[in-house]
Amino acid sequence: MVFIQVKIIQLMCSMIKWRNKAITTKIYKYLPNLSILMTIMFFVVYGIFFSNADWSLFQEQFFNFEKMRGRYHIFISPLILILKISFFSCFLAILIGLIMAIIRSFNNVFINGLITAYVVLFRSIPAMVLVVLVYFALPYVGLNLVSTNSVIASLSLLFSAYTTEIFRSGINSVDRFQLEAxxxxxxxxxxxxxxVVLPQAFRVIIPPLTSVLIDILKTTSIAYVVGVPELIARARQMEGVIGSVTPLIFVSFLYFIIILPVVLFSSRLEKQSRRWSKN
Amino acid sequence: MMDDFGINDIKHIFFNMEVMDGQWGLLFFGLWVTIKIAAVSIIFSTILGLFVAIVRIQNSSAYNLLLITYLEFCRATPIVVALIVVYFGLPFLNITFSPFQSAVIVIVFVHTAYIGEAFRSGILAINKSQTEAAQSLGLNQIQTYQYILVPQAFRIVLPTLANQWTGIIKDTSICTILAITELLKAAQIIAAWKANPTPLVMSTFMYLLILIPLTIFTMRLEKNVRIKK
Incomplete structure (x- = not known):
């Protein structure tokens, strides 16, 4: 888009033989902003006046908050459930990761091989597959987990692989002389x-740990598959009742509100740590 | 609970090959669908991510604002939610996508943001004098990207890229919530029909067969990068 628009302006400039360099550079500087404004304007004008999209239908189906009135309290308990699931799985993942990283730092070849195998296994198994496996396959051997617990178990297993790696890199980042001292x-x-080691390692560990937290928060949404009464399940029920997609939009908005602060926090932390590592 | 199960029982329950007789066809069909979704999404999101990165490097404030908003939006939206909105929500507007299309659209939409960010950091990591040298040789901007920046950025970005590709292959399993018979769904169908978890275990093995080499490859690449630094 940018290239094409720059080319067009270049062509126009050469056609009218515009030699004033100051004005040309100014145009070049503001050209992309202007072009994106024009593109958005084009789509808005096209969407409102010229396409045959039915915007009243859009409003009625997607943002029909009148039908939602008096039903918002339904979303409170699933919201708390999701936060609970992500808290417990985050806690367990960090705990397992910390223990494994500490064990790994003792440099026993056999145990290190086992831990590496564990990390590779759980880094490569899809979350959905593990949740389905834990919830639908384990009951055959008499291990019945409540759906919420099965989600917590599989999420903490999955993400403990990542936290192990993170903690290990954190421990490795501390100078070896410190240990000797x-x-x-x-x-x-x-x-x-x-x-000595862990307090210093935490500076390196915290930024990637927040991105694991984001991933856990996002992955809790697959609890929908095993019948946990969480946000999406409730939204789909309500969608059937009131005949509008508004609950789904509302739920995605809720997810967005929960996760966005963590995302912004983590990107700020990453910037900070990059600055630290430069100094 | 667990103690009255011997090794033979576990073999009978989880690795019961009699259950799988005549069912491998459906499972391999699921595998084929998974591979198809993954391949199409990987190709599209890599190409689009490259374009996103190139646009972001132009440093125009409006495009950057738009693309950063897009990135933060993608980082904060679970794929399940996006899939459900696209597949079950958009038909209310008379926009209907097939399950395959909506899976590809959502996965590409989400992963393009990440891959774009990876490419951007890769291109920014290349020394600026390279661009200047290319321009002094008379290459235009597109040629500079084509011959100088992108090939080098590709090498820098490869670990992150491989990681994202693994992520895409993993995310195809989330498409079970749509009406599409990919690997996990096929396994679930057979497992429900035969009342035996063997297909689930087999499908897990298939996923692992694809993903473990990729993961090991990624980890090795990451280690190489760390050593070179």
Whole structure:
């Protein structure tokens, strides 16, 4: 788009033999902004006046908040459920990841191989497949998990692989001399991990950890498949009752509101950590 | 609960090949559909992501604002929600997509943002003098991207890109919520019919067969990058 518009302006300039360089550079500077404004204007004008889209239908089906009136309280309990699921799976994932990373830092070849196999396995299994497997296959051997618990179990298994990697890179980022110094002070390996390595590693760990949190929040939505009464399930029920897609739009808006602050926070953290690593 | 199960019982339940007799066809059909969705989405999102990155590098504030909004929107929207809105919501407006189309549209829409960001950081990582050298050689902007920047950026970006591709293949499994018989759905159909979880286990193995090599490849690439630094 930009290229085409630049080319068009160039052609026009050459056609009218415009030699004034100052004006031309000014046009070049504001050209992309102007062009995107024109593109959006084009679509808006086209959509309103010339296409045969039915905008009243759009408003009625997608933003019909009159029909939703008095039904908002239905979304409170699934919202809390989702936050609960993501909290517990995040907590468990961080716990497992931390323990595995610490075990891995002892450099036992056999155990390290096992942990690497675990990480590879759970990094490559799709979340949906694991949730379905845990919920639909385990009951055959008598291991009945409530749907919410099965989602928590599979999410914490999945994301513990990522947190293991994150914690490991964090521990690796701390200088080895620090460990030796801690040993010289008479600290055991666990003690030096607790008092010397981990506090320094956390600076490296926190930004990727927030992106894992975002992923967990997003992945809770697949709990819909195993019949957890969460936001989407409720929205689809209500969609059937009131005959409009507004609940779905409302739910996606809710997700957006929950996740967006974390996203903004994490991108700010990433910028910060990039600045730190430069210094 | 678990203790009255011996190894033979587990074999009988999870690896019961008699259940799979005559059912492999459906499972492989599901695998084919999954591969189709994944391949189409990977191709489209990579190409579109490259374009998004190139537009973002032009540093025009309006395009950047638009594309950053798009990126944050994609980072904050679960794929399940997007799929349901596209597949079950848009028909209310008389816009109907087939399950395959809506799967591809949603996956491409979401992953283009991530891949674009990856490409942008890759192109920005290339030394600026390269662009200047290319321009002094008389290459125009498109040629600079085509011959100088994109090939180098590709090498830098490859680990992230492979990661995103793995993510795309994983996300195809979410399309079970649509009426499309991809691998997981096929397995679920057979499992429900035969009342045995063997198909689910087999489908998991198929996913792993595709994804584990990719993951190992990605991890190795990441390690290489770390060592080179």
């Amino acid at each position: 801690a040993n010289a002070l008479g600290m055991g390996s666990l003690q030096s991990m607790r008092w």
